[in-house]
Amino acid sequence: MFKRILLAVDGSEHSIRSVKYAIELAEKFGGTVDAVYVVDGDTAKKDVLHATDKFEVEKKRKEKIKPVRDELLASGVVFGTHILHGDPGPKIVEFANEREFDCVVIGSRGLNNLQTLILGSVSHKVAKRAACPVLIVK
């Protein structure tokens, strides 16, 4: 049922917790996991400002998703990682729908009401617009 699993991560504690769920799902259904990390405009600005060149930017981002990679490697599940650019919500939805994933696993950042009001919830956006079932890990 869940053969192709999309795992959306942002490198935070919350998102690392969701990795376990993606692995369990993949093991249960014999599926594969594709981990995506979306770099938005503000993050791009911050990353470029703090790095000497684009290789360092790339290296830092790979380091950021390294815990996710490590855990996937250890599990033995077939997986891939992708770093995408854009607005996280729409980008994840676009990626999931275009490549016809069977399920999206995404961590909830655990924002309070005010933060959600200003920042918006990526996981809610994905749940609303993705064509497949979405598992929000709390």
Place this chain on the structure above:
Amino acid sequence: MKAEQLKQDWLGNVKGDVLAGIVVALALIPEAIAFSIIAGVDPMVGLYASFCIAVVISIVGGRPGMISAATGAMALVMVDLVADHGLQYLLAATILTGILQILFGIFKLAKVMKFVPRSVMVGFVNALAIMIFTAQLPHFVGETWVMYALVGATLAIIYLFPRLTKAVPSTLMAIIVITAIAVFGNLSVGTVGDMGSIAQQLPVFLIPSIPLTWETLMIIFPYALSLSVIGLLESLLTANIVDDMTDTESNKNKESRGQGIANIVSGFFGGMAGCAMIGQSVINVKSGGSGRLSAFVAGVFLMFLIVVLGGFVVQIPMAALAGVMFMVAISTFDWSSVKNLHKLPRTDAAVMVTTVTIVLITHDLSIGVLAGVLLSAIFFAAKISKVKVTEELDMRMQKRVYQVEGQLFFASVSDFPKKFHFADSVKQVEIDLTHAHLWDDSAVGALDKIEMKFAQNGIEVEYTGLNQASKQLKNRIGGLSNASGH
């Protein structure tokens, strides 16, 4: 191939570019006006600059998808020039800035920017943010609570409106709502009209009316130099950010030249110097803009709006503009640098704080950057000038072996000879330079001095492990000092 590339740059993303261009034009208007007011000139100077620069850069720039116009960084540099000498000198300085930037481009100096360390760049954007913020404070002098309430309302709309829709830029929405409140509520607050006039006409070509003398050049040259360096610094940083956001490459030297051409055109059409804008470029890319067409549309649509809506623009309360500028300051400031200040290496933090402090004291971004670069150079020299010398006695051979580890150059050799025992009982000394590198004649001189001192005590010196470059240097200039001494 070239024509194909050109077609792709201009027409590869028509729908996205046109829509994003319109959004950027709407977001540019309040900023162009506010930056003009910071610089102390009529709002038209910033608006004409934004029009000219955006349109020209769309044609000759090296980074499609990047937005350039009148900016806060440039406005802050020109404040004193405008106050002391007036608008005509600013226009002349703008043209000279363009010429300097073209020279930067021709001589491929974009590469020099790599000598500006990132802690200096972070200091630069933070100082810029603080200065944009403090430039708004004079507008509050002698104002009532109405001003504060309107600024608060502006900020609330700017940050909350995007939750409803992102189709209209929230800054524009804030300007419209606050202006409507001020006009219909008959509030007596300061408006853009009080700061200067809005001419509902297209810019015309004119040569700045200044005496073409040596004195004039001496007045405008320092400003033009600061403007060209600041402009390129921010433009190349923005280009890197757009490169990253769009996952594409861009031609930095072409961009330097393009910025120069855009500033020359701006100066001749009554506009002030400008550069690329990080905030607007991020808005452009987020709104779907990626080609040259979006900057072109942004410039043309901005001019169209001013010609049509000039009468509305003069009624915008200063409170709304101040609110927009607070938002610009908040988003320009690199908050992560403050949050992680204690985690940074001490020297990086010191460079960042020094850059900010010097800018705030001198009110000159370029002096801050220069000081930051110099301080990092000193820190770097200090860090690299630690030379370690370990010694070992070879009893059988009656020989002492010194192992030198580090970079030997003018800054590191002053204490170097003190690490050797010249009054030694051995007859032979070996200096192992396997883990060292000789960089200049000071290094060779220091070795000669050590050799001489050992010789005075009847000890023979032998060098081992010199690498090729160091050996060449030593053979070329070594031995001069002790040869002449005896």
